[in-house]
Amino acid sequence: MLATSPAFKENAAHAMADAGLQKALARTRPQFPAKRAAAVANLPEFEQLRDIGKGIKDHTLAHLDFYLETFAANVERAGGQVHWCSTADDARAAVLGICERVGARTVTKGKSMISEELGINQHLEAHGIVPVETDLGEYILQLRHEPPSHIIAPAFHLNREDWEESFRKSHTDLPADRVFHERRDILTEARTRLREKFLAADVGITGANFLIAETGTSVIVTNEGNGDLTQTLPRVHIVLASIEKTVPTLEDTISLLRLLARSATGQDFSVYTTFSTGPRRAEDVDGPEEYHVILLDNGRSAMVGTEFQPMLRCIRCAACINHCPVYGTVGGHSYGWVYPGPMGSVLTPSLIGVDQAGQLPNASTFCGKCESVCPMKIPLPNMMRHWREREFERHLGPQGMRTGLSVWAWFARRPAMYRLATRVAMAGLGLLGRRRGKFSSLPLAGGWTEGRDLPATEGHTFFARYAREQRAGRA
Amino acid sequence: MSKDAMLGAIRRGLRRGPLPRDQVLGLQARLAAHPRHLIPGRSRVARPEQIALFIRNVEKEFGSVVRVPSPAAVPGAVADYLAAQNLPPSFAMAPHPELQALPWDERPLLQRREGKAVASDQVTVQHGFAGVAETGTLMLPGGPRRPTTLNLLAETEIVVLRASRIVGAYEEAFDLLRAELAEPAGGMLPRNVMLVTGPSRSADIESTLELGAHGPRRLHVVLIDDDDAARA
Ligand code: SF4
Numbered sequence: 076m077l078a079t080s081p082a083f084k085e086n087a088a089h090a091m092a093d094a095g096l097q098k099a100l101a102r103t104r105p106q107f108p109a110k111r112a113a114a115v116a117n118l119p120e121f122e123q124l125r126d127i128g129k130g131i132k133d134h135t136l137a138h139l140d141f142y143l144e145t146f147a148a149n150v151e152r153a154g155g156q157v158h159w160c161s162t163a164d165d166a167r168a169a170v171l172g173i174c175e176r177v178g179a180r181t182v183t184k185g186k187s188m189i190s191e192e193l194g195i196n197q198h199l200e201a202h203g204i205v206p207v208e209t210d211l212g213e214y215i216l217q218l219r220h221e222p223p224s225h226i227i228a229p230a231f232h233l234n235r236e237d238w239e240e241s242f243r244k245s246h247t248d249l250p251a252d253r254v255f256h257e258r259r260d261i262l263t264e265a266r267t268r269l270r271e272k273f274l275a276a277d278v279g280i281t282g283a284n285f286l287i288a289e290t291g292t293s294v295i296v297t298n299e300g301n302g303d304l305t306q307t308l309p310r311v312h313i314v315l316a317s318i319e320k321t322v323p324t325l326e327d328t329i330s331l332l333r334l335l336a337r338s339a340t341g342q343d344f345s346v347y348t349t350f351s352t353g354p355r356r357a358e359d360v361d362g363p364e365e366y367h368v369i370l371l372d373n374g375r376s377a378m379v380g381t382e383f384q385p386m387l388r389c390i391r392c393a394a395c396i397n398h399c400p401v402y403g404t405v406g407g408h409s410y411g412w413v414y415p416g417p418m419g420s421v422l423t424p425s426l427i428g429v430d431q432a433g434q435l436p437n438a439s440t441f442c443g444k445c446e447s448v449c450p451m452k453i454p455l456p457n458m459m460r461h462w463r464e465r466e467f468e469r470h471l472g473p474q475g476m477r478t479g480l481s482v483w484a485w486f487a488r489r490p491a492m493y494r495l496a497t498r499v500a501m502a503g504l505g506l507l508g509r510r511r512g513k514f515s516s517l518p519l520a521g522g523w524t525e526g527r528d529l530p531a532t533e534g535h536t537f538f539a540r541y542a543r544e545q546r547a548g549r550a
Numbered sequence: 551m552s553k554d555a556m557l558g559a560i561r562r563g564l565r566r567g568p569l570p571r572d573q574v575l576g577l578q579a580r581l582a583a584h585p586r587h588l589i590p591g592r593s594r595v596a597r598p599e600q601i602a603l604f605i606r607n608v609e610k611e612f613g614s615v616v617r618v619p620s621p622a623a624v625p626g627a628v629a630d631y632l633a634a635q636n637l638p639p640s641f642a643m644a645p646h647p648e649l650q651a652l653p654w655d656e657r658p659l660l661q662r663r664e665g666k667a668v669a670s671d672q673v674t675v676q677h678g679f680a681g682v683a684e685t686g687t688l689m690l691p692g693g694p695r696r697p698t699t700l701n702l703l704a705e706t707e708i709v710v711l712r713a714s715r716i717v718g719a720y721e722e723a724f725d726l727l728r729a730e731l732a733e734p735a736g737g738m739l740p741r742n743v744m745l746v747t748g749p750s751r752s753a754d755i756e757s758t759l760e761l762g763a764h765g766p767r768r769l770h771v772v773l774i775d776d777d778d779a780a781r782a
Contacts, residue, residue, distance in 0.1 A: 099756075099757075102756065102757055103757045106757055118590055118592070119590075119591070120588055120590045120591065123588055124587075124588060124590075127587045127588055131587075137564065138569065138573075138577055139560050139564075140557045140560045140561055140564075140568070140569070141569055141574065141577050142577075143556075143557070143560075144557070145581070152738070153738055153739075153741075159551075159552040159553035159556055160552055161552040161555050161556055165552055209764065210754070211752045211754040211755070211763055211764075212752075212754035215754075228753070228754065228757065229754070230754055231754075231757055233756075234756060235755065235756055238755060258755045258756065258758055258760055259760055261755055262752065262755065262760050262762070262763065266762070266763065266764060269764065270669065270764075273764075274669055288581065289581045289584060290732075290738075290739050292739060298750065298751050298752060298753075298763070299750055299751070299752045299754075299763035299764045299765065300702055300750040300763060300764040300765025300766075301763070301764040303698075303701070303702050303744065303765065304702055304703075304764055304765075307698050307699060307702060307742070308699075318556065318560075323577075323580065323581060323584075324580075324581060324584040324585075325584060325724050326584050326585060326586050326587060326721060326724070327584075327587070329587075329720045329721060329724070330587040330588070332720070333590070340753070342611075342747075343607070343611075343684075343685045343747075344685040344687055344745070344747045345747065346611075346746065346747050346748055346749070346750055346751060346765070347744060347745070347746060347747075347750075347765065348687075348744075348745040348747075349742065349743070349744045349745070350739060350742070350743040350744075350745075351741065351742055352738065352739045352740070352741055352742075352743075353738075353741055354741070355741060356693075356740075356741055358693070358694040359692065359693060359694060359741055360665060360666045360694055360697050361666045361692070361697050361698050361699045362692065362698060362741050362742060370556075372552075372555075372556045372559070376556055376559035376560045376563060377559060377563070378563070379559070379560050379563030379564060380562070380563030380564055380565060381563070384563075
């Protein structure tokens, strides 16, 4: 997938002026946090489970070579094949090779962020193979030639009118004057259309939420059942998974599953959690005859042992995205690549380079909400800071930002001076800002205000206000 | 070769070579012992409450449950359900001995075909391997006696489950799976194991929940009360 991350600022400005997107954001923004909070409140052990989940992933990453080899050996024992792929090119070639060998004409696909990372659809199309997205949200995005805007709710940015318009334009064999009375009618049309595709497909491609070393098993978690149809009906099942999906045992997987749905959609458990181990056995009456796992690195092994290793604990629940005020304002497309929100701001520079995605770690208010809801306790704000430092060191930031940051850093190491200086500055800014309500540029903070406007202060510093409110609270 | 490159890069990141033998043995021992972690307290309750929790959770997830006193009552319960839902009295059924042994002939209007599901099936009857009270989840391992397509292709799936097969936590269901299906197969899991919690759904259209996305729109559990300790 081609990144438009370098244009984050322009993308964000565009997003904020997009009425349809803002309507969708307003509808969705409150939903996920409320559902998650209810699910978490219902499980008193949730906090302990977060520590356990983190521990499982840390243990796995510290022995990732062992667990990957064990996983691969067990897949092969069950009759499946593992394709080790260092790069996106390797993975694309492996998938195409399998499809061409079995003479595939159509390929159904379950939802997979790795597939977006690889741009597998374009690659297959270029070689005369028709890929069909089967997750409802991904399906409409494919019809509209749009990328997903969220990792678990890919088409949340669309409104009903968009669905109806796209279906009318694409399903031209159906009566043009048919009426969509309710959402259900849209769903039914998609269900019928995709059912034909499921039955006709030669190859099914899914992602994986987990790879279990102990048993050589891939796990997918869905609500629609499209992933299951994708991996059950065609003759060949290809799993696209990155190396950090590995987990040692079934028990480890279960502990992570207790965190996943609650953090993601606020369900206690998703509808379908499916464990696949190898191809159809001699006695089986259904299931694929071939089972392949594309084991993708694509920059992840280079994160091991660095300050970004904790990001490899991510289970792609999207809680950080759903609670992010920046994402909630600009939506997913602004981030310009596969992974949006806080997790994307950390992961994207690692995977496509800080020169491409260096702006993303700046797209943060450092409110810390993402880390506080992350089931894997990933220190997202800290890692965004690491990226900013690296970007700074590499002199990729604009001149004004470098100077601003070093002055800021000097003060930040001297808290008393910082408080004094900011008090003076804030008083001045308060006076200035009263004229326009906000600043679009600030002396020494050009790098910061270039990306967003800083709300005008009320003429007090945060520290002063915090101290005042603390005193008021105690009184 | 990619494999060596990937493993090499990981080891460089971890600042070590391949793991020494004693550490490998330690990790292999962890795999063999597959220790459990914390199990939430919600399912650690007396047997009757466990069954009640299972039922509550299935219903919370938009499934339905009917309790019957004995296996002999299952065909009647299936016929009643299909009639109540205005569904045709015909279905594809899992060729499982427990289902085959039911007195279907007492309900001559019910037409059943054994085997996997096909696209035209409207109703399927599946054999429940285990139920997990924790979240109202059914464990449905695929195989010749429990075809996976039965869980996917029809609009209505009926699962016949014995109350004695309801456990509290997922870990207990996986213990049953290991002991009864994996160990006899040399430690290999069945090709496919589905954990199913309620009927298929999607919230992709305007973040609003709709049932019946690609899988069944209705999930109905016929629960056989075969567990004396479970009767409240
Ligand atoms: S970073 Fe944490 S909260 Fe965000 S998607 Fe990953 S696991 Fe979920």
